Amino acid sequence: SSELTQDPAVSVALGQTVRITCQGDSLRRYYASWYQQKPGQAPVLVFSGQNNRPSGIPDRFSGSSSGNTASLIITGAQAEDEADYYCNCRDSSGNHVVVFGGGTKLTVL
Amino acid sequence: EVQLVESGGGLAQPGTSLRLSCAASGFDFNVYNMNWVRQAPGKGLEWVSYIASGSKTIYYADSVKGRFTVSRDNGQKSLFLQINSLRVEDTAVYYCARDSAVLSSAFDYWGRGTLVTVSS
Numbered sequence: 183s184s185e186l187t188q189d190p191a192v193s194v195a196l197g198q199t200v201r202i203t204c205q206g207d208s209l210r211r212y213y214a215s216w217y218q219q220k221p222g223q224a225p226v227l228v229f230s231g232q233n234n235r236p237s238g239i240p241d242r243f244s245g246s247s248s249g250n251t252a253s254l255i256i257t258g259a260q261a262e263d264e265a266d267y268y269c270n271c272r273d274s275s276g277n278h279v280v281v282f283g284g285g286t287k288l289t290v291l
Numbered sequence: 292e293v294q295l296v297e298s299g300g301g302l303a304q305p306g307t308s309l310r311l312s313c314a315a316s317g318f319d320f321n322v323y324n325m326n327w328v329r330q331a332p333g334k335g336l337e338w339v340s341y342i343a344s345g346s347k348t349i350y351y352a353d354s355v356k357g358r359f360t361v362s363r364d365n366g367q368k369s370l371f372l373q374i375n376s377l378r379v380e381d382t383a384v385y386y387c388a389r390d391s392a393v394l395s396s397a398f399d400y401w402g403r404g405t406l407v408t409v410s411s
Contacts, residue, residue: 215396219336224404270396279338279352
């Protein structure tokens with residue numbers, strides 16, 4: 183099965199822009215989705231596909247993709263954005279098997 | 292309001308079985324594909340299983356294939372996960388998650404999860 187690789191930890195200064203990346207062969211074929219998870223809470227979808235931001239998600243969250251790398255971009259990070267972020271996408275097998283990245287802990291300084 | 296509420300977790304001994312349930316409300320459950328995702332304590336998310344809206348297509352992660360069985364009852368708006376031959380490594384919070392209508396594999400709603408602890 184495919185794998186998605188994320189940096190374990192990233193930090194950003196308050197108000198600055200941060201890019202969280204996700205790498206994997208499946209991303210050459212399928213779009214990624216991104217989830218925010220705060221301690222003790224269920225994950226929340228914050229961005230998916232080419233340009234889909236769910237209702238209620240601030241527009242400072244955006245995404246991009248190139249080759250085998252997908253990125254979640256937070257423009258003007260806020261203190262409340264401190265959380266774990268996970269990417270996922272369909273497995274390269276073509277079946278509806280899904281793979282998650284290992285997660286990135288975002289610290290807002 | 293879309294709601295997903297899991298139940299059925301608890302403390303179980305290795306080798307025994309559990310059946311998890313997920314009660315859905317606030318949307319047309321019978322037209323959405325559904326998933327189970329788990330998270331071991333202090334670890335990342337792991338996709339477990341997928342079931343299509345009409346139950347004709349089902350997939351499992353390799354780590355659970357042969358022991359886990361997903362099913363659904365569209366009339367009761369419920370999703371189920373039967374876990375057999377429980378292992379210590381099955382200890383996790385189990386979430387049910389809805390497949391987005393926009394992008395398959397984008398999980399747009401999640402339940403709060405139910406904790407399964409496998410220990411002797």
